[in-house]
Amino acid sequence: MGYPAIEIRKSTPNIGAEILGVDLSKPLGNQQLRDVHDALLDRLVIFFRDQTLSVEQHKAFGRHFGKLHVHPAAPSVLTAHPEIFIIKADEKSDRIAGEDWHSDVSCDPEPPMGSILYLTEVPPDGGGDTMFANMYLAYEMLPEPIRKMIDGLTAIHDGEHVYRRRYGVDDTGKTFPRAEHPVVRTHPLTGRKSLFVNRTFTTRIVGLRKHESDAILEMLYRHIETPEFCVRFKWQPNSIALWDNRCVQHQALWDYYPNKRYGHRVTICGDKPC
Numbered sequence: 001m002g003y004p005a006i007e008i009r010k011s012t013p014n015i016g017a018e019i020l021g022v023d024l025s026k027p028l029g030n031q032q033l034r035d036v037h038d039a040l041l042d043r044l045v046i047f048f049r050d051q052t053l054s055v056e057q058h059k060a061f062g063r064h065f066g067k068l069h070v071h072p073a074a075p076s077v078l079t080a081h082p083e084i085f086i087i088k089a090d091e092k093s094d095r096i097a098g099e100d101w102h103s104d105v106s107c108d109p110e111p112p113m114g115s116i117l118y119l120t121e122v123p124p125d126g127g128g129d130t131m132f133a134n135m136y137l138a139y140e141m142l143p144e145p146i147r148k149m150i151d152g153l154t155a156i157h158d159g160e161h162v163y164r165r166r167y168g169v170d171d172t173g174k175t176f177p178r179a180e181h182p183v184v185r186t187h188p189l190t191g192r193k194s195l196f197v198n199r200t201f202t203t204r205i206v207g208l209r210k211h212e213s214d215a216i217l218e219m220l221y222r223h224i225e226t227p228e229f230c231v232r233f234k235w236q237p238n239s240i241a242l243w244d245n246r247c248v249q250h251q252a253l254w255d256y257y258p259n260k261r262y263g264h265r266v267t268i269c270g271d272k273p274c
């Protein structure tokens with residue numbers, strides 16, 4: 001695929017690319033935007049280095065891909081910017097966001113299509129990498145009898161056990177999103193099939209007994225983590241990762257306690273998986 005207005009460097013053969021020659025604090029030209037969009041579709045997660053973005057500029061970049069999503073559970077820390085989801089860990093943390101493999105907020109009936117994470121502070125002694133895995137490849141590398149078995153199944157994705165009492169606010173009486181999605185979804189733009197169950201949100205395959213559902217989900221979760229499907233991104237201050245939640249799962253590594261890591265995520269609304 002050609003990219004007339006940007007330079008791209010693949011991170012691994014199967015997923016990820018670093019994008020060069022783009023300053024996201026400036027308005028992007030139409031060709032640059034088309035190239036960034038194509039690179040995202042082709043590489044599934046793309047990375048930018050040395051970007052200096054205000055909250056407004058971060059949101060403006062996100063709006064090129066769709067309407068911005070507001071998290072269903074996290075309180076807005078930046079009150080004027082409910083679309084900003086804070087990623088923060090330090091010596092006071094007892095957990096971090098995204099420690100298990102997931103696709104963002106997959107419990108929403110219309111889960112986010114993409115997310116743009118901008119880290120301004122990274123741990124001084126290293127660590128805090130993020131893993132991203134290619135869910136097209138995960139699907140395609142399953143043996144045919146297993147693909148046949150899971151094609152057409154649906155699963156429940158639930159926010160209750162993930163978000164209840166998660167954010168230190170009184171959430172008595174609050175309900176969290178819960179949705180039924182296909183186990184294998186088709187990407188609306190590429191037409192490719194991808195695995196769409198994850199360890200964080202998926203609780204049950206519909207129509208199976210609990211022990212059957214648990215066994216199949218565990219088999220799929222282990223398969224999803226296959227190293228050849230993954231790229232491991234090493235953050236620097238002012239790096240950005242933009243990923244496509246429709247065909248990528250990710251996991252944040254917390255190997256840097258008690259050091260600090262800080263950033264903002266803008267999340268882009270998506271549509272109903274089918």
Ligand SMILES: O=C(O)CCC(=O)C(=O)O
Binds near residue numbers: 097115128250253
């Ligand atoms: O902190 C990270 O690297 C990723 C956090 C995460 O899982 C997310 O933003 O969805």
